[in-house]
Amino acid sequence: KAVVAWRAVSASSLEGGNTLFDQRDSILYKVYDDASWSEAKTLYNGTSGAIKGIVADMMADGTAAVAYTLDTDLNDNTTTDREIAYAVIGTDGEVTRSVQATKDSYLDENPQLTSVKFEGEERFVLGWYTEQAVASDSAMALDGGESGVSAEAVSDIRLMEFGTDGTTSQLLPDSMDQIASNYDVNITSNFRFTKNSETINDLSILWVER
Numbered sequence: 604k605a606v607v608a609w610r611a612v613s614a615s616s617l618e619g620g621n622t623l624f625d626q627r628d629s630i631l632y633k634v635y636d637d638a639s640w641s642e643a644k645t646l647y648n649g650t651s652g653a654i655k656g657i658v659a660d661m662m663a664d665g666t667a668a669v670a671y672t673l674d675t676d677l678n679d680n681t682t683t684d685r686e687i688a689y690a691v692i693g694t695d696g697e698v699t700r701s702v703q704a705t706k707d708s709y710l711d712e713n714p715q716l717t718s719v720k721f722e723g724e725e726r727f728v729l730g731w732y733t734e735q736a737v738a739s740d741s742a743m744a745l746d747g748g749e750s751g752v753s754a755e756a757v758s759d760i761r762l763m764e765f766g767t768d769g770t771t772s773q774l775l776p777d778s779m780d781q782i783a784s785n786y787d788v789n790i791t792s793n794f795r796f797t798k799n800s801e802t803i804n805d806l807s808i809l810w811v812e813r
Contacts, residue, residue: 631644653672672713687705688704691768701766758791789812793808795809
């Protein structure tokens, strides 16, 4: 059994290298089972934003998941509106649940998917890169001590797991920052889960340091 998902787009005009797909920006998928492909079905209809990346994974029983990045304001020049979403395709080939995993004012991008066993139960693990702005106050002594606020972007990898029904049981730390807070690490958006990990204890994350 296999699942293939792809971005389907169309635009009212392609003049000048236009990449704003204002007519259609959706995710379609097909399921291969019993030596034949199913008809194309809609996984995401484009109502929440433009698609910026797609990944997929499948469990041993044939349950599949697709994760993707959404550009919610349809503007390539802004990034803090990027959000992560995922959908679960059941063993019958139908989408059983669609979830927007983030809804914040931070950059969320580059989702990665894998599946491993948690105490014998196979579950999906979803990770994605994020940049969160951490504000710091500084006193302005020369004008009566009013506070000025500056923001620093902190890079991190967020984590969550979910089962065949698409719901999470919060079995993982929220992010790599919680796991590696005592180490001097410089996380970048270029990361991957290790392949062929059978259990959560075997799973590792590889990323490029900057």
